[in-house]
Amino acid sequence: MALNYFRILFSSKKTFILLIKGDVSMNISKKLSFIFIFIFPFVFSFSTGVCAQAELVQLSNGESMSSQDLFSLAVALEKKYPTLIYVDIIGYSVDQKPLYSIIMTADVDTLRRQKDFNILRQHYFVEAGTHARETVNPLIVMKQIEDYAIDYHQENHIQEFSLSQMLEEVAIHFLPLTNPDGFDLVKFGEASVQTQHGRKLLLSVGDDHYTNFKSGISGVDHNRNYPQHYFDMDENIWKNIWQLNISNLHATSPSAEFYPGPHPASEPEVKTVMNYILRYDFRNYISFHSRGNVLYWNKYFAPDYYNQRSKTLAQTIQIANGYELMDEDNGLGSGYLSDFTSSETLKPLITVETLPISTDLPTQAHLYPTAYEANRLVPLYAISEGQKTGYFPYRLYVDDVYVRDFENLTYANAIAQKYNGKIVEGDATPSMFLNKKKRTHSIYEFLIKHLPLI
Numbered sequence: 331m332a333l334n335y336f337r338i339l340f341s342s343k344k345t346f347i348l349l350i351k352g353d354v355s356m357n358i359s360k361k362l363s364f365i366f367i368f369i370f371p372f373v374f375s376f377s378t379g380v381c382a383q384a385e386l387v388q389l390s391n392g393e394s395m396s397s398q399d400l401f402s403l404a405v406a407l408e409k410k411y412p413t414l415i416y417v418d419i420i421g422y423s424v425d426q427k428p429l430y431s432i433i434m435t436a437d438v439d440t441l442r443r444q445k446d447f448n449i450l451r452q453h454y455f456v457e458a459g460t461h462a463r464e465t466v467n468p469l470i471v472m473k474q475i476e477d478y479a480i481d482y483h484q485e486n487h488i489q490e491f492s493l494s495q496m497l498e499e500v501a502i503h504f505l506p507l508t509n510p511d512g513f514d515l516v517k518f519g520e521a522s523v524q525t526q527h528g529r530k531l532l533l534s535v536g537d538d539h540y541t542n543f544k545s546g547i548s549g550v551d552h553n554r555n556y557p558q559h560y561f562d563m564d565e566n567i568w569k570n571i572w573q574l575n576i577s578n579l580h581a582t583s584p585s586a587e588f589y590p591g592p593h594p595a596s597e598p599e600v601k602t603v604m605n606y607i608l609r610y611d612f613r614n615y616i617s618f619h620s621r622g623n624v625l626y627w628n629k630y631f632a633p634d635y636y637n638q639r640s641k642t643l644a645q646t647i648q649i650a651n652g653y654e655l656m657d658e659d660n661g662l663g664s665g666y667l668s669d670f671t672s673s674e675t676l677k678p679l680i681t682v683e684t685l686p687i688s689t690d691l692p693t694q695a696h697l698y699p700t701a702y703e704a705n706r707l708v709p710l711y712a713i714s715e716g717q718k719t720g721y722f723p724y725r726l727y728v729d730d731v732y733v734r735d736f737e738n739l740t741y742a743n744a745i746a747q748k749y750n751g752k753i754v755e756g757d758a759t760p761s762m763f764l765n766k767k768k769r770t771h772s773i774y775e776f777l778i779k780h781l782p783l784i
């Protein structure tokens with residue numbers, strides 16, 4: 331609104347400047363009408379906060395938006411909330427479209443540059459858009475970001491949580507669209523592919539029903555492409571179970587869905603997300619998919635304590651969206667994002683399947699608002715659960731830098747061996763650098779040993 335008035339003012343700039351300088355001979359009524367039409371609404375729009383309230387994310391536009399539109403929206407949100415939002419380009423898709431995270435925390439621009447950002451805030455992960463045709467979720471995530479930013483500045487925009495408090499303690503990392511090529515393909519067809527390499531790969535896929543694609547344009551289903559090694563605590567060895575127990579939802583060549591790729595992490599999008607997951611000490615993970623209105627939480631290969639925490643997190647998220655918990659994991663199918671996160675970090679990931687099972691994909695415009703309303707608070711409930719849990723005692727350090735914590739010493743040691751790191755026991759918030767911690771620790775030990783009565 332303010333911009334429109336600026337444009338009008340600029341278009342009549344000469345008149346405006348002359349009026350201000352008093353060089354235009356206007357009678358009083360003309361002057362008053364000028365002020366009423368141009369100046370008053372402009373000032374009024376600021377004083378009533380209309381400008382501040384104009385929301386950037388419009389769910390009603392969702393159906394027609396491209397990956398480029400979503401990226402522009404992310405940049406616009408960053409511009410509007412520079413102290414709260416930072417857009418980090420973390421890689422590029424097969425078709426050279428940007429992959430990015432949107433980091434949200436108080437004082438983001440200062441904090442993200444700090445060497446100990448990993449412990450200055452607790453970190454949380456929210457991902458969407460892995461599967462091409464599940465088009466509602468990227469915009470749901472964008473709207474969450476905007477709503478949380480509004481609540482940060484304007485208490486009670488969200489009744490259930492106080493973002494101004496929460497964002498002093500946590501950083502939320504949103505990856506709204508991790509398969510931009512597929513997203514554009516289902517909406518705009520093959521014309522959306524912008525590189526020759528991309529077009530060549532798409533032609534090699536045996537299926538041209540593009541609106542039905544879950545894969546990227548190379549015909550690999552990203553949610554079958556994640557590596558799947560886990561540490562078997564009974565046998566005391568790492569096991570590679572990638573594509574070992576396949577279900578009937580499987581393809582052996584590039585396809586619209588279910589093809590896991592020639593080898594784990596063959597896709598640049600998958601590699602980018604994997605690197606990002608290992609970059610921060612995420613306390614838990616949310617991954618948005620469609621459809622079914624259900625929550626997946628169970629991992630058949632994971633230790634009991636993982637599954638207990640994961641179920642508790644799913645139950646907490648259920649408070650937000652009322653979705654049903656899917657308790658069964660039959661162990662068929664592999665290469666999921668959740669397989670990678672659970673075996674690498676032992677922190678729970680909940681897959682949230684938005685929209686009823688019977689709806690068409692890609693998602694039609696009228697379903698965006700209801701899908702959003704149900705899931706608006708999902709990340710905030712997940713964060714509240716993570717904050718309740720706190721840090722675990724076994725901390726992994728690689729090159730004397732803190733990486734993440736583990737609940738179980740055996741698994742912690744197995745991970746430490748894998749990354750040539752070491753495990754340090756502790757409570758409360760971990761120290762970021764081991765030498766500092768050692769020094770503090772040794773002074774403490776010295777005092778206890780030599781001055782026991784203090």
Ligand SMILES: [Zn+2]
Pocket residue numbers: 461464619620621
């Ligand atoms: Zn999916």
